[in-house]
Amino acid sequence: MADPISRRDLDFQLYEWLDVEQLTKFERYADHSKDTFDAVLDLAQDIAIKKYAPFNKLLDQNEPYVGEDGKVVLPDVTAEGVREFLAAGLIAGPFGEELDGGSLPATVHQAAMTWFQAANPAMSSYTFLTVGNANLLATYGTPDQIDTWVKPMLEGRYFGTMCLSEPGAGSSLSDITTKATPVGDGTYRVTGTKMWISAGDHELGENIVHLVLAKAPGGGPGVKGISLFIVPKFLEDGTRNDVALVGLNHKMGQRGTTNTLLNFGDGTFPVGDDQGAVGYLVGEEHKGLFYMFHMMNEARIGVGFLATAIGYAGYLQSVEYAKTRLQGRPVDAKDPASKPVAIIDHPDVKRMLLAQKSYVEGGLALGLWSSTLVDRAATATDEDERARAALLLDVITPISKSWPSQWCLTANDLAIQVHGGYGYTKEFDVEQCYRDNRLNPIHEGTHGVQAIDLLGRKFVMKGGAGLQVLIETLTETIDRATAAGGTAAEYAATLRPYVERIPATVMTVWADGDPAVALANATAFLEAAGHTVLAWLWLEQFLAAAGKDGDFYDGKRAATQYFFTYELPKTGPMFDLVAAKDRTTIDTPSDWF
Amino acid sequence: MADPISRRDLDFQLYEWLDVEQLTKFERYADHSKDTFDAVLDLAQDIAIKKYAPFNKLLDQNEPYVGEDGKVVLPDVTAEGVREFLAAGLIAGPFGEELDGGSLPATVHQAAMTWFQAANPAMSSYTFLTVGNANLLATYGTPDQIDTWVKPMLEGRYFGTMCLSEPGAGSSLSDITTKATPVGDGTYRVTGTKMWISAGDHELGENIVHLVLAKAPGGGPGVKGISLFIVPKFLEDGTRNDVALVGLNHKMGQRGTTNTLLNFGDGTFPVGDDQGAVGYLVGEEHKGLFYMFHMMNEARIGVGFLATAIGYAGYLQSVEYAKTRLQGRPVDAKDPASKPVAIIDHPDVKRMLLAQKSYVEGGLALGLWSSTLVDRAATATDEDERARAALLLDVITPISKSWPSQWCLTANDLAIQVHGGYGYTKEFDVEQCYRDNRLNPIHEGTHGVQAIDLLGRKFVMKGGAGLQVLIETLTETIDRATAAGGTAAEYAATLRPYVERIPATVMTVWADGDPAVALANATAFLEAAGHTVLAWLWLEQFLAAAGKDGDFYDGKRAATQYFFTYELPKTGPMFDLVAAKDRTTIDTPSDWF
Structure with a gap:
């Protein structure tokens, strides 16, 4: 059976292209070296091939169900795979010393994680969602909240979810309607229904920490009215909190990943006399979406990696x-x-x-490069470098999510x-x-939402500063390739006008300042800009x-050729369409369908 | 629940655009009128909505299986739906008086059939494959073979399959290896294994007539060594023939359609002393592929209809x-x-x-227009018109199959x-x-096979006569639209250069006469030509x-706009690529993957 990911390609991208060893110059990663990076990649590869890949089909054919006792039943191999992942300490890899983490650069951690995403995407999600949850709480939680909820997650005892949709x-x-009512002791009572909650219920650990x-x-x-709460399945003292599984989505x-409809505070598991599930506020009231979206870049890049990984697995199988x-x-x-060939x-x-x-190799390049921005934004010594990386991360995220999807x-x-x-x-x-991957253009912001985010927000925010940094970045490579001469210079000459169309198109569509017109063809713009960025990533690899x-x-x-x-x-007609500010869609009333 | 097909669109395409009433001027259809056409469409719509659509999901979730007695078990609703279809006489619709058929134009028959393909594609295939089989035998079989095998199929007692792949x-x-050995009494013994045989085994009727x-x-x-045989599951006298179900593909x-691996003559059901399943030659020896391919245009257009119908059903649901x-x-x-919209x-x-x-409306237009060619090729009074329609049908078939797919x-x-x-x-x-439709780019000649058929055969055969007729047909509409002025003339001016690129590109790629180079980007050509033809069909509808x-x-x-x-x-860059005779694929050795 083909490997789910090419280690040779990972090594090339990490060491020969992105030179991730350079990240060890930053204090946070100073204890690392190519050897420690390799050790993590080896470990991930080994566990993924032994404990994840062999059961990919089994998870697909043995969907989770609710047993007679109301508990979610998963195939045993899921618990085994997850246990192995946790026992290896992989979940704490990207966290810092203060949390007994591995202080691993996001780039290397994500590279290692592609093994699991490619080998068995459904199995991988239980721990991956937990990392995202822990990451948010480690950033915005109080020290007590970190002790109580984050540390057990990184020890592999608790699992985490994100509860946004309804x-x-x-x-x-x-338009969410879930309500949180303060009860006077600093805690809240949460009531409402959450939909599409991945890993929303299962028996893999001692507890599930919902971020709601x-x-x-x-x-x-x-x-502006939205706040963020920790709502655990079990309270600290072991009391069952009023979070009830209503159903599994098929x-x-x-x-292999449970996807749940959860009721908070419907009285199934009442706690004391107050109605509602007990919740603990994260940060300040009414800033919930800010906290959530601050972590969203990484979550969305994670979706891009997931899409890439599944694409990669299929690619290697079709080569074989x-x-x-x-x-x-x-x-x-x-x-x-004559004999068949x-x-x-x-x-x-x-x-x-x-x-x-x-x-798939382009998608991997996009994900890994985006991850270096996460690393640089968080740890670069130079403040300007941090700011520039953060800006670039912001503008590239809609593409990093949607292009691989x-x-x-x-x-x-x-x-x-x-x-x-x-x-x-x-x-x-x-x-x-093919079926697994079809999820990715939908969750964590649909394709169309990414498009509006890119053209309506990321490329115009701060006076277009993010767009400018992106174009500078692409142009730097084009200049370097031009200087190199030969085929590289030919590619550079081909690519340059496409890159120039990105800011030119942004200027054109926003010339009148009418968002309805500017964003009418945002999706075509997202796709054209994405393909242009990918051509740049191929030139980089070249x-x-x-x-x-x-x-x-x-x-x-x-592949570059x-x-x-x-x-x-392909992007030519797309840029043309967007620049023409075509009104076909907005001028078609719904009665015509 | 949304209708699976829009009757309004069918009526528009049949009567307002294609003017199918004109077909009644041909002798074969002379007894028909708009009333009789409508009656067939009404009947199909009624049965499809009552007996097919409600069980589409049920068939998906209750896959056929082999029971303990070795017989294939289908959901009961499949037998009920099929029975209703047969009882209504729909299966004999397109056959002539000599077979007690309905003498229905292919165009009207196909339009009616889209109801079933859209409502429940898997259920529809049992009878549809039978029609294809009966159609071939009615054309190339002896009178005895027609009496013995075709008539019971049209009476709804027997079912038919096509057994090509291994x-x-x-x-x-x-490269097929199935062998047929004459045993001296005019019959043959057939041995070998056939793969992907849809409806290859079931208990819906008294017998299954395999064309092998x-x-x-x-x-x-x-x-050139291939011949075509009738190999029934049961011989005329009721003896079980040596056709054994080896397994079902999942x-x-x-x-909901059984897809089978069948062994012919493996001794499971021996007939007399000779080894092999009893087979009856169709037509002459070694001409099997000619007979099969003569019917292939209609089979491939049928796949296009299937793809269109499934697309149509999904479209109407998403509108709702x-x-x-x-x-x-x-x-x-x-x-x-403000309130959500x-x-x-x-x-x-x-x-x-x-x-x-x-x-989907474009796909329907393509299918129905192609079907008018089937009708004209078969029944036009004027010999030139018949020849021209047959030529056009030949060249359009790869597009009629692949574009909707x-x-x-x-x-x-x-x-x-x-x-x-x-x-x-x-x-x-x-x-x-989405899952059902993914089959269509694969079966009855893959997407890539259609591409080579179009650029390597159909557009160059007879000195490019077929291509010329196609271009004349498209140009006639463009001229008419130009004369109409206004928006129509604008579309005409837009479309004309794209249409001109089709023959120009064919000339360019074949200039050196090297098929490896000419066909290296046949798929891009197929897609570019297909989109151009579809733009023409939209201009026609406009x-x-x-x-x-x-x-x-x-x-x-x-939709035209x-x-x-x-x-x-989108076709611009595709035509460019093909015309450049790009060698990227042929110059990449397999070791680079």
Whole structure:
């Protein structure tokens, strides 16, 4: 069976391209070295291949259910895999010394985590969601809250969730109706229903720490009225809190992860005389969405990694299949009785593999580069460098989330196609990849929400400062490639006008200041800008491979050529459409459908 | 629940655009009128909505299995739905008087069938495959074979299959290994294994008539050695023939249709002393692939219809959802406390609905127009008209098959996205549409096979005569639209250069006569040509709607505008790529992956 991720590619991207060893110059990572990074990557690879990958299909075919005792039943292998992950200390990797963490750069941690996301995405999510929860609480929680809730999570005893959506409020968080009422002792009582809560109930640990968005009295309308609460399944003294599992959602993919509808404070598990689940305020009242969104960049980049990882697994499987499956002959074969060739020798199959390669290795590059921004924003010694990295992180996040969600799903579609009829069956894994990956353009902000975030907020905030930093970053590489001459300079010359179209298009659409018109084709803009950034990431990889011989580097060069030849030109009509401020959608009333 | 197909659109396309009443001028259809056509459409709509649609999810969730007695077990509702379809005489609709058929034009028959394909694609396939089988045998079988096998199929007593693929030979039929040995009494004994046989075993009728490709002695290598045989599950006298069910394939979608691995002549059900399943030759030896491919146009157009129908069902569901689901506010809303709007009021949702509309109504137009060619090729009084229609049918078939398979799957992807998280769950139907539709780019010739067929065969055969007829057809509309002036003339001016690129690109790629280079980017060419043809079909619909008022016609105009603005320009970079004779794929050796 093919590996779910290419270690060779991870090593190339981390060490030969991004030079992550340089991160050890920052104090927080000073105890690290290439050896310690490698050790983490080895460990992740080993556990993922032994305890996650073999059970990917099993989790898909044995969906969680609620047993007669009302408890969620998961396949035993999930508990085993998660236990192994926790026992290895991988969950505390990215946390600092103060939490007995591994002080691992986000870049290296994320690289290691791709093994689990690719090997068994559904199994990986229980601990991944816990890391996100712990990360938020470690930043905004009180020391007591950190002791009580974060430390047990990092010890592997507690698990965490994020409870944002409600049945009537998904993309539109301002419409949430969950209420939090202060009861006078500093705690609150939370009542309401939360939807789509991944890992919202299970028996993997001693407790589940829900982070819940709710409205406390006195907040304004809309998102300003939202506060953030810790609502644990069990209180500190072991009392069952009033958080009730109402139902499990049955999904097309990611079936091994419970996805729940939870009632808070419906009286199923009453605590004392007050109604509601006991909740503890995080930070200040009415700032809940700020805290949540401050962590959102990393959560969204995490979705991008998840999409990339699933795309990667499908890609490597289709390469293996294409090299071994014999079928057909070259179109110019003269002898119909000649032996069939491996299907990888058909140009159209090669096209589908090059496309996948450019998407999944490009997606990985996008995720890892974005993660270096997380690291630099958090730990760079120089304040300007921190600010610049934070700005870049802000503007790139909609792309880091949406691009892999779109194109690595496309990769899975191509992986099925390479397999032919076999790819459509449960005998192979690629159909599951395709189903699992379809979630990613939806959760953590849909594709359309990312588009509006990019064109309506990130590229115009601070007078376009973020956009400017991004363009400078891309242009620096283009200048370097131009100076290098040869093919690199040709790619640079090809890429430059596309890069220039990004700010030019932003200027054009916002010229009248009418957001309805400016954002009418935000999605096309997101996709055009995303593909342009990816061409830049391929040029970066091309430069990192310069002067190096061998199949691996030739493969990087071929994928760069593919991306520049087949993919980048697709953005031309998209930029045209956006720049034309086309009104087709806004001028079509709903009665015409 | 939304209808699976829009009757209003069917009526528009059949009567206001294609003017199918004109077909009654041909002798074969002379007894028909708009009334009889409507009666068939009404009947199909009624049965599909009552007996097919309600059980679409049930079939998905209750996959066929093999019972302890070795027989295939289907949900009861499948037998009920199929029985109702047969009792209504719909299966004999397209057959002539000589077979007690309905002498229905293919165009009207196919339009009626979309109800079943959209309502419950898996349930529809049992009878649809039977029609295909009966159609072939009615054309190439002897009178005795027609009496023995075709008539019981049209009476609803027997079912039919097509057995082409084998585990090692899917796209490459020349490599099939199933053998047929004459035993001296005019019959043959067939031995071998066939894979992916839809409806290959079940208990819906008295018998299953397999049409099997096999190699008889004396044929050359490759496809020339292939002959076609009738191999029934039960012989005329009721003897069980040696056709054994080896296993059922478990698929991502279309789960209600059994998909089987069949052994012919493995001795499970021996017949007499000779080894092998008893088979009866169809037509002449070694001409099997000719017979099969002669029917392939209709089979492939049928796949296009299937893809369109599933896309259509998802589209109508997402329209209904978007009109009722409240979420968010316009981007220029000032008051965060204002009421949420229906999501259809968000431009990006409207984009996703317009895209779907343009794909599924466009796919329907493509299928119905292709079907008029089937009708004209078979029944036009004028020999030249017949020949011209046959030529056009030949060249359009790769597009009629592949375009809906690609874009109506994309429609289903967008239908999920419109539903947000709900669309990813089994609570709604769109995730099933997406899974069901993923089959269509694979079976009856993969996407890549269609591409090579179009650019390597159909557009170059007979000195490019077929291509010329296609371009003349498109140009005639463009000239008519130009003459009409106004918006139609603008669309015409936009479309003309794209249409001109089709023959220009064919000339360019074949200039050197090297098929490896010419066909290296055949897929991009197929997609570019397909989108161009679809723009033409939208211009046709635009013209048919000219001067007519109301939401329905405004919707047609909006979808035309969408297609010309958002979709047609995508073909520019594709034509560029093909015309550049880019060698990226052929120059990338397999070791680089």
